Amino acid sequence: MHEWAAEIAVGETLARRLIAAQFPELELRSLRLLGQGWDMTVWLVDERWVFRFPRREAVIRGLANEVEYLPQLAPLVPLAIPHPTHLGHASSEYPWPFSGSPVLAGRELGQATLDDDQRAALARPLGTFLRTLHGLEFDAELPLDPVGRADMTRRAPATRARLRELDELRLWKAPPEADAVIDAVGALDPPQPTALVHGDLHLRHLLVDDACRPAAVIDWIDLSFNSPGVDLVLYWSSLPAHARDAFAQAYGSIPAAELLRGRLLALFLCATVAVYAHHEGMPTLQREALAGLDRTLDPS
DSSP states (O other): OOTTOOSSOOOHHHHHHHHHHHOTTSOOOOEEEEEEOSSEEEEEETTTEEEEEESSGGGHHHHHHHHHHHHHHGGGSSSBOOOOOEEEOOOSSOOSOEEEEEOOOOEEGGGSOOOHHHHHTTHHHHHHHHHHHHHOOOOOOOOBSTTOTTOHHHHHHHHHHHHHHHHHTTSOOOOHHHHHHHHHGGGOOOOOOOEEEOSOOSTTSEEEOTTSOEEEEOOOTTOEEEOGGGGOHHHHHTSOGGGHHHHHHHHOOOOHHHHHHHHHHHHHHHHHHHHHHHHHTOHHHHHHHHHHHHHHTOOO
16 A cells, blocks of 8 residues: 555545535536545536545644635735635544635646746746745744654655665666765754745646746645745756746845755655656656656756
8 A cells, every 4th residue: 555545535426425515505516536645635616616635634734724824825925825715524424624715727837748948937936936925924823844844854864765766666766966965964954944834835736827827836734834945846846957046036045055955855755756656647747756856956
């Protein structure tokens, strides 16, 4: 059994019953699977509403934070984010809460197959979004580094293990530059949770529109206070190296320690997504994740 296997997977029949019972005002003319990952099964209702059902008990706290804080955060940031409007409660059929939000337009970056010019155009809006998010004075009772993203004593060995897994699957063989990044994080000071962060901003959680512009940022269950470097994964993995200056011009000065923390996480998350996509039969996502590893190690 894979580590992302659901404790509970909400299929179409159960999703329809739960939504109909708790939200009778919705017409439920159509219901289709929009996506699923490690943490959520996501159903699109009437092409208007996105309902997210936890797959693991561990994410319930994060879902509660989304419901409480995303409506407050939405008007403060320059890209669209989910705005939960329907809160489903645990019942005899499903033991956890779930949520519904108006659908956000766009495709996952990991499925958009952008060329380098299109990727470069992401740099300034992404830098502006993160500058805004990280600079907010946000009054919220949020966890500090809830899944250890910034803890390099955990992430360094986990990254080595993921890269070995890719090698064993014959998907990607880590060059010496990857080992150098992993070795370098050992010299970092303990992280300081100084910023409001998304916490899991990888290539599945940025949506782009039909013109390949950033449109929305989704999946905020790791919303927290943390080291800002945890949100720099796309800086390394999705931007071509020549576009990173444009990101920095929009974002502002980035300490070397935060860049290194983000680079290590880019290796870890791209490797993790590549393994997941390989086993789940998602070739476009797999190619994007593997290409993200190569971009992360491009120093130019």
